[in-house]
Amino acid sequence: MPEPHAPVPGHTHARALDSDGNPVITTSGLTKVYRSRGRDVTALDGVDLHVREGEVYGVIGQSGAGKSSLIRCVNLLERPTSGTVTVAGQDLTALAGRGTRAGKELRRARSRIGMVFQHFNLLASRTVQDNVELPLEILGTSGKERSRKALELLDLVGLADKARAYPAQLSGGQKQRVGIARALAGDPKVLLSDEATSALDPETTRSILQLLRDLNRQLGLTVLLITHEMDVVKSVCDSAALMEKGRIVESGTVSELLATPGSELAAALFPVSGERTGADRTVVDVTFHGEAATQPVISQLARTYNIDISILGAAIDTVGGLQVGRMRIELPGRYEDNVVPIGFLREQGLQIDVVGQEALLVKEGAK
Amino acid sequence: MTWSEMQPLLSQACTETFRMVLWSTLIAVAVGLPLGILLVLTDRGGLLQNVVANKVIGQIVNIGRSMPFIILMVALMSFTRWVTGTTIGTTAAIVPLAIGGIPFFARLVETAVREVDNGLVEAVQSMGGNTWTIVRKVLVPEALPSLIASTTTTVIALIGYSAMAGTVGGGGLGDLAVRYGYQRFETELMWITVAILAVVISLIQFAGDFAARSLHSRGGRSGPAPKLRLLKAEEPAAADVGKAA
Structure with missing residues (x-):
C-alpha cells in the first residue's frame, strides 16, 4: 500500500487532471424511462458523463433529478432504457444482454466496481469482518485470504478493533466505514457512492469524505459520488455535474465551472x-x-x-x-x-x- | 382408571404425536421454505420475476391454506395410500399433516423474507452476487429470526392438526382424548392430555421465542423481536381471505 501523500500546500492536486485524462466511466445518451401505472416517467434523459481516471466526480441535484438512477445505471443495478455505459473500457450495457437477470460477465464486471450506500446496507446477521468478507466469498477467495484481506481493509478504514462487532453495535459513521471497506474488498478501480454521507451528521460526514479523499489519493481510486449537498462537492470533488430533470445541465472541473459565466453550480459552490x-x-x-x-x-x-x-x-x-x-x-x-x-x-x-x-x-x- | 393404566396409553400417544409433528414439520419446512422464497422472487419486481409462476404458486398456496384440515385429510386419502400404502396409522397421518403444513409455512416464509431490506439485496448484486448467493447469504440469514418464529407457529399449528388426524386413526394425544375422554367419559385422562398439550405448546413457544430473540438481538440489535403467534391457525387464514378479496 502506498504511503499517504503529505498534504503539500499548492500541491494537493498534484495529480492535476488534464482534460484528456483517461475516462474510466463514460455514459453516452443514457436514458431511463420508468413505467408506472401506465405512465412513462423519464428519470434520465440522454446523460453523457465522463469521469476521468483518479478523480472524484460529484453529481449534484435535487431529489428526483435522476442522480440515483444515474449511479445505479453505472453498474447496471438499473437497466438503462437506451444508451451505453462503459466502465474501465468495458461496455457494460453490451454485457448485460437482453434478459433482466445479470449474466456471469456482468456480475464479474460489477465485482470490480465498489459501491457504498446511503443506508450502509450491512448484513445485520454478520459481524463487521464477515460483512467485509462477503464480496470475497462471492469472488471465491479462500477463507484464509479473505480474513487477511478483510482485516487489512478494516485497518485501512480505522476499524481494526471492531472486526468482531455486529453492525448494530456501531455508529453511523463506523457503519459507513465498514461499507467502504466492503466496497474495496474486490480491489475495484471505481467506487460509486450513492449519497454515502446523507444519513450522517456534519462531523461524521466530514470524516467520511476525508476517508474517500484519502482512498482516492492512496489507491488511485476513481470515485463517482452523488449527493444533494453542495458541501460534499466543495470539500472533495475535482469535477462536478449538476443534474436537473434527468439531464446534466452543467459539468466540468471545479475551476472550469467557475470560469463559466452564469454557471449555476459555481454560483452555488x-x-x-x-x-x-x-x-x-x-x-x-x-x-x-x-x-x-x-x-x-x-x-x-x-x-x-x-x-x-x-x-x-x-x-x-x-x-x-x-x-x-x-x-x-x-x-x-x-x-x-x-x-x-x-x-x-x-x-x-x-x-x-x-x-x-x-x-x-x-x-x-x-x- | 388408575395412573398405571393411563401411563402406557399416555406415553404411546405422546410418542405418536411427536412422530407425526416432527416429520410433518421437517417436510413442511423443507418444501415450504423454497416455496415461500420463490413466492418472493417471482413476484413483480423480484429477482426472478415471473408473473405466471407467481400466480400459480400463490393460488396453490392459498387453496392449501384455506382448506379445512379435516377435509384436506379426507381428500388426500388416495394420495396417502399411494405414498404410504395405507390411510390409517401415524405414518399415514404424516402425509396430510405435511401437505397441510407446507402452504402454511410457505406463507409465513414469504412474509418473513419480504421483510428483508431490498438495499441488502442490491448491495450483494453490486458485488456481483447471483440470485442463489442472494438467497443463501442475504434472504435466509437475514430473515432467520422470523423464520424461526414461523417454524414455531407451524409446529404448534401442526400439533393442533395432529389431534384431528388422530380421530381418523392417526393415534396421538388427540385420539386419546377423544376415545377415552369423550367416548368413555374418562374425564381425568382427558384433562391430563389437555395439561400435557398446554405444557408442550408453552415449552415450544418459549424455546422458539428464545431462539428467535437471541438471534435477533445479536449485537444488541434494537427493536422488537419478531412476533410469535400463539396457536392461531385462523389468523393468517383471515389475512389470506383479505388478500384474495
Whole structure:
C-alpha cells in the first residue's frame, strides 16, 4: 500500500487532471424511462458523463433529478432504457444482454466496481469482518485470504478493533466505514457512492469524505459520488455535474465551472450576496480562478484608481492550493464611471460580471 | 382408571404425536421454505420475476391454506395410500399433516423474507452476487429470526392438526382424548392430555421465542423481536381471505 501523500500546500492536486485524462466511466445518451401505472416517467434523459481516471466526480441535484438512477445505471443495478455505459473500457450495457437477470460477465464486471450506500446496507446477521468478507466469498477467495484481506481493509478504514462487532453495535459513521471497506474488498478501480454521507451528521460526514479523499489519493481510486449537498462537492470533488430533470445541465472541473459565466453550480459552490447600497453605485462580481487569484488585485485596484471599494460578500476557498471563489464588490459611481477600473480587473485575468448589467444590456439590445 | 393404566396409553400417544409433528414439520419446512422464497422472487419486481409462476404458486398456496384440515385429510386419502400404502396409522397421518403444513409455512416464509431490506439485496448484486448467493447469504440469514418464529407457529399449528388426524386413526394425544375422554367419559385422562398439550405448546413457544430473540438481538440489535403467534391457525387464514378479496 502506498504511503499517504503529505498534504503539500499548492500541491494537493498534484495529480492535476488534464482534460484528456483517461475516462474510466463514460455514459453516452443514457436514458431511463420508468413505467408506472401506465405512465412513462423519464428519470434520465440522454446523460453523457465522463469521469476521468483518479478523480472524484460529484453529481449534484435535487431529489428526483435522476442522480440515483444515474449511479445505479453505472453498474447496471438499473437497466438503462437506451444508451451505453462503459466502465474501465468495458461496455457494460453490451454485457448485460437482453434478459433482466445479470449474466456471469456482468456480475464479474460489477465485482470490480465498489459501491457504498446511503443506508450502509450491512448484513445485520454478520459481524463487521464477515460483512467485509462477503464480496470475497462471492469472488471465491479462500477463507484464509479473505480474513487477511478483510482485516487489512478494516485497518485501512480505522476499524481494526471492531472486526468482531455486529453492525448494530456501531455508529453511523463506523457503519459507513465498514461499507467502504466492503466496497474495496474486490480491489475495484471505481467506487460509486450513492449519497454515502446523507444519513450522517456534519462531523461524521466530514470524516467520511476525508476517508474517500484519502482512498482516492492512496489507491488511485476513481470515485463517482452523488449527493444533494453542495458541501460534499466543495470539500472533495475535482469535477462536478449538476443534474436537473434527468439531464446534466452543467459539468466540468471545479475551476472550469467557475470560469463559466452564469454557471449555476459555481454560483452555488461559491455563493455571494449583497445588495447595492445606493443608486449611483456599481456592483461587480469578481471570480477568482487560476493564477490571477494569487495577485492582490483588489488593493491594486484601490491604489491605482484611488477609489474606495466595499466588499459586499465573498466566498473564497482554497481548492487545489489555489484561491478560487467569488467576491462581490461595490464601486462608487455608475457603470459608465467605472468602465476603466472594470477594464483593469479584466486585464488581470479575472472574470467580471457586473451585477444587474446583463439585464440592462438585454434591454438596450431590445431597443 | 388408575395412573398405571393411563401411563402406557399416555406415553404411546405422546410418542405418536411427536412422530407425526416432527416429520410433518421437517417436510413442511423443507418444501415450504423454497416455496415461500420463490413466492418472493417471482413476484413483480423480484429477482426472478415471473408473473405466471407467481400466480400459480400463490393460488396453490392459498387453496392449501384455506382448506379445512379435516377435509384436506379426507381428500388426500388416495394420495396417502399411494405414498404410504395405507390411510390409517401415524405414518399415514404424516402425509396430510405435511401437505397441510407446507402452504402454511410457505406463507409465513414469504412474509418473513419480504421483510428483508431490498438495499441488502442490491448491495450483494453490486458485488456481483447471483440470485442463489442472494438467497443463501442475504434472504435466509437475514430473515432467520422470523423464520424461526414461523417454524414455531407451524409446529404448534401442526400439533393442533395432529389431534384431528388422530380421530381418523392417526393415534396421538388427540385420539386419546377423544376415545377415552369423550367416548368413555374418562374425564381425568382427558384433562391430563389437555395439561400435557398446554405444557408442550408453552415449552415450544418459549424455546422458539428464545431462539428467535437471541438471534435477533445479536449485537444488541434494537427493536422488537419478531412476533410469535400463539396457536392461531385462523389468523393468517383471515389475512389470506383479505388478500384474495
